[in-house]
Amino acid sequence: MREIIRNGLILFAITVIAGTLLGITNEVTKAPIIEAQKAKTQDALANVFENADFGDEIALDAALITEYPFVSSYYEATINNELAGYAFKVVTSEGYGGNIEFIVGLSIEGHITGIDIIKQAETPGLGAKAAEPEFKDQYIDKKTEVLTVVKNDAPGDLEISAISAATITSKAVTNAVNQVITYYNTELIGGVQ
Amino acid sequence: MDSSLKKIKNGIIDENPIFVQVLGMCPTLAVTTSAKNGIGMGLATLAVLIASNFAISLMRNIIPSKVRIPAYIVIIASFVTMVDLLLQAYMVSLYDALGLFIPLIVVNCIVLGRAEAFASKNTVKNSVLDGLGMGLGFTAALGVIGLIREFFGAGELFGFKLYEALPDAVQGQIQPISILVLAPGAFIVMGILFAVFNHINSKNKAKAE
Numbered sequence A: 001m002r003e004i005i006r007n008g009l010i011l012f013a014i015t016v017i018a019g020t021l022l023g024i025t026n027e028v029t030k031a032p033i034i035e036a037q038k039a040k041t042q043d044a045l046a047n048v049f050e051n052a053d054f055g056d057e058i059a060l061d062a063a064l065i066t067e068y069p070f071v072s073s074y075y076e077a078t079i080n081n082e083l084a085g086y087a088f089k090v091v092t093s094e095g096y097g098g099n100i101e102f103i104v105g106l107s108i109e110g111h112i113t114g115i116d117i118i119k120q121a122e123t124p125g126l127g128a129k130a131a132e133p134e135f136k137d138q139y140i141d142k143k144t145e146v147l148t149v150v151k152n153d154a155p156g157d158l159e160i161s162a163i164s165a166a167t168i169t170s171k172a173v174t175n176a177v178n179q180v181i182t183y184y185n186t187e188l189i190g191g192v193q
Numbered sequence B: 001m002d003s004s005l006k007k008i009k010n011g012i013i014d015e016n017p018i019f020v021q022v023l024g025m026c027p028t029l030a031v032t033t034s035a036k037n038g039i040g041m042g043l044a045t046l047a048v049l050i051a052s053n054f055a056i057s058l059m060r061n062i063i064p065s066k067v068r069i070p071a072y073i074v075i076i077a078s079f080v081t082m083v084d085l086l087l088q089a090y091m092v093s094l095y096d097a098l099g100l101f102i103p104l105i106v107v108n109c110i111v112l113g114r115a116e117a118f119a120s121k122n123t124v125k126n127s128v129l130d131g132l133g134m135g136l137g138f139t140a141a142l143g144v145i146g147l148i149r150e151f152f153g154a155g156e157l158f159g160f161k162l163y164e165a166l167p168d169a170v171q172g173q174i175q176p177i178s179i180l181v182l183a184p185g186a187f188i189v190m191g192i193l194f195a196v197f198n199h200i201n202s203k204n205k206a207k208a209e
Helices: A001-047 A128-129 A133-139 A167-192 B001-013 B025-031 B037-057 B065-089 B091-100 B101-107 B107-121 B125-153 B166-171 B182-208
Strands: A072-080 A082-092 A100-107 A112-119 A146-151 A159-161
Touching: A001 A082, A001 A100, A001 A112, A001 B065, A072 A167, A072 B001, A100 A167, A112 A133, A112 A167, A112 B025, A112 B107, A112 B182, A128 A133, A128 A167, A128 B001, A133 A159, A159 A167, A159 B037, A159 B091, A167 B166, B001 B125, B025 B037, B025 B182, B037 B065, B037 B101, B037 B125, B065 B091, B091 B101, B101 B107, B101 B166, B107 B125
Parallel strands: A146 A159
Antiparallel strands: A072 A082, A082 A100, A100 A112
């Protein structure tokens, strides 16, 4: 009985020390981590819209979240104080390794200006290639109509060529882009504007 | 040979965690799709191994044997979480490349294995050297596996696209063996390297005798 209490107390002491150290590390790194993530979002915004200024992050209406579950918020992009388009922050849960977070830019002329991955945990060497130009640059200049994923090297105007051996990732990204396009077409062009 | 150098060589060659002890197969198979990922994972594990070996050998007389495993896991998990947070805060690009695999170090049997087999019975200095040797051995093994898989499977070397640099005529003749980048390729490459490594090791041993 005594031994059990003694062992338990020693283990407890170790966990208290470990917990304290973790708490301190967390406190110290909290601000830099948020900063690093913010910087990443800014970089991604600049990648999809060159030379544009961005307004504040605008959250989606609560009523629309069920209809567009992957679209989390958007920014208005202005060039020389004129509205040039929108940059959408997207979080899709359809990825192979958890959520994929990325930015999609749409110009008011009705084409995609680009996508840029902020955060993903797809398989390295396979799905993680979604962040490489070879895949993501396919979206540039696509019209804002529904896109489909195809498994060949010669995609048509509204087709995206899947990453080989990573169809799930390719589809996840494309589905989320489609949701942005639908949102843009029905809510932004048709509604507010 | 100097005894500390011997400790390090022991981890890299005589008791290489991958090829001789066959420990830590999960990250070995999962992350070695490229040389960079393999080496990055190896170095992160190296840092945790040295820290946990140090802490555990320091407390080896305090930790009661009956609760040693939970105590080791608490210590190891704390170090891994700290490495994870620090990378996220100060080395974002490395964190992006390794992200998911950092928390996996907690369940890496090499770290717990060395705590149990070595650090709990040896001095702080020797434990740190053991951690260094084992970590380097692990890094080297993962680097080599990653290099081979990346080169033959994707036609790349440290992300540099060698295959695409070839003239079109050559590209028509040969293709990267893409199965090597996929999961089965990890087993194939590792099996072949196992055989080669142990063949050389046993030959050297025979020569020594």
